[in-house]
Amino acid sequence: MALDSRIPPGPIDKKWANAKAHYKLVNPANKRKYDVIVVGAGLAGAAAAASMAELGYNVQCFVYHDSPRRAHSIAAQGGINAAKNYQNDGDSIYRLFYDTVKGGDYRSREANVYRLAELSVDIIDQAVAQGVPFAREYGGVLENRSFGGVQVSRTFYARGQTGQQLLLGAFQALERQISLGRVKMYPRHEMLDVVLVEGQAKGIVTRDLVIGAISSYAADAVVLATGGYANVFYLSTNAKASNTTAIWRAYRRGAYFANPCFTQIHPTCIPQSGDYQSKLTLMSESLRNDGRIWVPKKAGDKRRPDEIPESERDYYLERKYPSFGNLAPRDIASRCAKEVCDEGRGVGPGGRGVYLDFADAIQRLGRKVIEERYGNLFEMYQDITAEDPYAVPMRIYPAPHYTMGGLWVDYNLMSSIPGLYVGGEANFSDHGANRLGASALMQGLADGYFVLPVTVGDYLAGQLGKKITADRPEFKQTRAEVEQRISKLVSAKGKRSVDSFHRELGNIMWEFCGMARSADGLKKAIGDIRALREQYWRDVRVLGTNEEPNQALERAGRVADFFELAELMCIDALDREESAGGHFRVEHQTAEGEAQRDDENFLYVSAWQFTGDDRKPVLHKEPLVYEEAKLATRSYK
Amino acid sequence: MDLTLQVWRQPSPTAEGKFVTYEAKDISPDASFLEMLDVVNEQLTEQGEQPIHFEHDCREGICGSCGMMINGVAHGPAGGTATCQLHMRHFKHGDHIRVEPWRARAFPIIKDLIVDRSPLDLIIQAGGFISVNTGSAIEANALLVPKAVQDRSMDAAACIQCGACVAQCPNGAAQLFTSAKVSHLGLLPQGQPERYERVVRMVEIMEEHFGSCTMYGECEAVCPKEISIDFIAMMNRDYLAAKFKNRKSEANG
Numbered sequence: 001m002a003l004d005s006r007i008p009p010g011p012i013d014k015k016w017a018n019a020k021a022h023y024k025l026v027n028p029a030n031k032r033k034y035d036v037i038v039v040g041a042g043l044a045g046a047a048a049a050a051s052m053a054e055l056g057y058n059v060q061c062f063v064y065h066d067s068p069r070r071a072h073s074i075a076a077q078g079g080i081n082a083a084k085n086y087q088n089d090g091d092s093i094y095r096l097f098y099d100t101v102k103g104g105d106y107r108s109r110e111a112n113v114y115r116l117a118e119l120s121v122d123i124i125d126q127a128v129a130q131g132v133p134f135a136r137e138y139g140g141v142l143e144n145r146s147f148g149g150v151q152v153s154r155t156f157y158a159r160g161q162t163g164q165q166l167l168l169g170a171f172q173a174l175e176r177q178i179s180l181g182r183v184k185m186y187p188r189h190e191m192l193d194v195v196l197v198e199g200q201a202k203g204i205v206t207r208d209l210v211i212g213a214i215s216s217y218a219a220d221a222v223v224l225a226t227g228g229y230a231n232v233f234y235l236s237t238n239a240k241a242s243n244t245t246a247i248w249r250a251y252r253r254g255a256y257f258a259n260p261c262f263t264q265i266h267p268t269c270i271p272q273s274g275d276y277q278s279k280l281t282l283m284s285e286s287l288r289n290d291g292r293i294w295v296p297k298k299a300g301d302k303r304r305p306d307e308i309p310e311s312e313r314d315y316y317l318e319r320k321y322p323s324f325g326n327l328a329p330r331d332i333a334s335r336c337a338k339e340v341c342d343e344g345r346g347v348g349p350g351g352r353g354v355y356l357d358f359a360d361a362i363q364r365l366g367r368k369v370i371e372e373r374y375g376n377l378f379e380m381y382q383d384i385t386a387e388d389p390y391a392v393p394m395r396i397y398p399a400p401h402y403t404m405g406g407l408w409v410d411y412n413l414m415s416s417i418p419g420l421y422v423g424g425e426a427n428f429s430d431h432g433a434n435r436l437g438a439s440a441l442m443q444g445l446a447d448g449y450f451v452l453p454v455t456v457g458d459y460l461a462g463q464l465g466k467k468i469t470a471d472r473p474e475f476k477q478t479r480a481e482v483e484q485r486i487s488k489l490v491s492a493k494g495k496r497s498v499d500s501f502h503r504e505l506g507n508i509m510w511e512f513c514g515m516a517r518s519a520d521g522l523k524k525a526i527g528d529i530r531a532l533r534e535q536y537w538r539d540v541r542v543l544g545t546n547e548e549p550n551q552a553l554e555r556a557g558r559v560a561d562f563f564e565l566a567e568l569m570c571i572d573a574l575d576r577e578e579s580a581g582g583h584f585r586v587e588h589q590t591a592e593g594e595a596q597r598d599d600e601n602f603l604y605v606s607a608w609q610f611t612g613d614d615r616k617p618v619l620h621k622e623p624l625v626y627e628e629a630k631l632a633t634r635s636y637k
Numbered sequence: 638m639d640l641t642l643q644v645w646r647q648p649s650p651t652a653e654g655k656f657v658t659y660e661a662k663d664i665s666p667d668a669s670f671l672e673m674l675d676v677v678n679e680q681l682t683e684q685g686e687q688p689i690h691f692e693h694d695c696r697e698g699i700c701g702s703c704g705m706m707i708n709g710v711a712h713g714p715a716g717g718t719a720t721c722q723l724h725m726r727h728f729k730h731g732d733h734i735r736v737e738p739w740r741a742r743a744f745p746i747i748k749d750l751i752v753d754r755s756p757l758d759l760i761i762q763a764g765g766f767i768s769v770n771t772g773s774a775i776e777a778n779a780l781l782v783p784k785a786v787q788d789r790s791m792d793a794a795a796c797i798q799c800g801a802c803v804a805q806c807p808n809g810a811a812q813l814f815t816s817a818k819v820s821h822l823g824l825l826p827q828g829q830p831e832r833y834e835r836v837v838r839m840v841e842i843m844e845e846h847f848g849s850c851t852m853y854g855e856c857e858a859v860c861p862k863e864i865s866i867d868f869i870a871m872m873n874r875d876y877l878a879a880k881f882k883n884r885k886s887e888a889n890g
Contacts, residue, residue: 240695
């Protein structure tokens, strides 16, 4: 199948308006005849479910949590970008668009990014109307701050809990639709497969996480908003349950997977402290506004930070990137941290850490201002490390945080399976090879509130009178396959816990498909992953049965899918013989060690098609055409 | 450090539960309470015993999934923290720790330390929102909100819906949770049109499912987000005002 991105015609600032003017509409009286399934209730899912219900569609929403308010969007700290130009500092939709394309190292689809920038302003209006308590100035207007990778202040925030407050806005809208009977909510239900009827997505199969019942649900269209897959690394900043299963199952049913190797390693996380560690905690990138990053100049310098004089400190980001300094984009800041630690200049136990120092900011602004800006983050840091960041510099180190890759979607957010839509982090579309800070919340909400409700409608308009019910054989067949897979896991009766396998997989990925990747390493990783996966199915130990709450079984299914995804990530990373954004191939770097893109040969989206177990996936290329943005080497010097 | 745990094990909602003793050996003071349980669970799996089930997700204290009674205190001894952010340095070598699920009539046990907190969502469904459809919002800066009002609203909005307030309350009341949501929205200018209708609907659903508040104040003491009990007073005042308003409007026909 050829990839048709369905980018609307016209100049870039008219494309979305053109598209909206030509989408098919569903008559208001007919909307209630359509069922739409939404999987996931983070920013994209909750916003889409609520907005489509407001339009009059019957929505069924599925989450594996006990409540839709728990989705991992809730953990986003720093903020959300919008091109409001409230600060009069030269911002515009065009500039937000351009920053995002450049930040993504020219590997995103221009038309999608422009639409995202356009919609950013509506998101802020919508959120404020819902009662999201964004930070304000004394005059009562909204406040902004700056964020990595840009030179304007366009980030809106609610203390260090911006994701939480935006999610609560969407959650409350969703709860309102539940109370009106327009959304049927299925908490504690995990989607385990998508059901295709005559090549179109017409339903899903779920497991009830309390009683283990495997059920299928039919609908006229299916929306996946199930988040990213950074937990493939085991240790990441993602919530423990975040997983790839929903999108991976869709991939196995024919949805193409785009740019799986584009993963973001976030520069400011609390370093690992021991083997028991279950996750890594992010410290908001906003800290880089006032914190200065440094390491000792000398390798192996074991002195306490306050014993190291200014002249023996290396503020390496300020040195290498004088114009952006500590606000260099995430991929660059992460790679630099790895570099200085590889040189033996890392700090803290194990030498995998760099200082993020607030001493200057406290002296300049006073402790009170710093408390107001970052108080809750400083507390969190102290809870975890037992160190007081007002007195000693924080120690930070990069950690897997976000995945730019995801299911391939066209401009309308429809995957290569007709009727299957993908929103938020689960799709690949807007961030290219690197996501800028405060852009994930923006994308999730743009997809959910403003894009999906109209584009799904366009598809539904053509489905009138084609109602499918769950008694079709395709549903029974898919259910049987899901049951079979579960019984295989429960009956493996092996010796090793699911987590022990997951950790080992994570180590392979971090070592060979993390911040720096090489052809030899990736080849080795593919072999190691296959061997471990083979052992997994033989030797995993899942106690208990399917017919009860069984957290080991839940994890076992997710880890099984991570194994398959991990291999595809390595295949993709091996295939992409260039460095771009978060994808750094050591063979492709400039003399100064910067990422070297190859626009001549790799200016495309890699969309992988599943062809069967143990068979090589087929690569489809969507060429990236830049009409507005001028291809250039990113420079943050 | 080495610890002795007494953990509530209950295979299903209807099965009888009991405390089971486990030894947690060689635990790092830098591990979180949940990481300590992970270590125990790995041992249990090795021994062929089903791991202890507990709810958790973000492990950053924000999703509100986790929560357990630790020596009788919701989220444990540290104060102002969710269980996932409670670190083992708050305990010492040789401690005995009793771990139980939330105990409240409104929260039936599902398995081990997992309870059903869905009645909290019912309170939100009753009115914990501002009725505004996507697309009909006004320009954000057209509405000015004094900083102090916004800050106060944010204090209330910080609630993570973990249920600790209910679990700690001797009456199993949900006043702190409900008042946090009522106040978050009721303080803001956007929330004014529905303010009095909202408080009545939310309070009435709350009373259907939860116990009554008699001002023990234990909810505030265990709240991981340190939400102030003042919000309960604010909710009660609004509720009373709403009742008077309703009576007046009924009298006027």
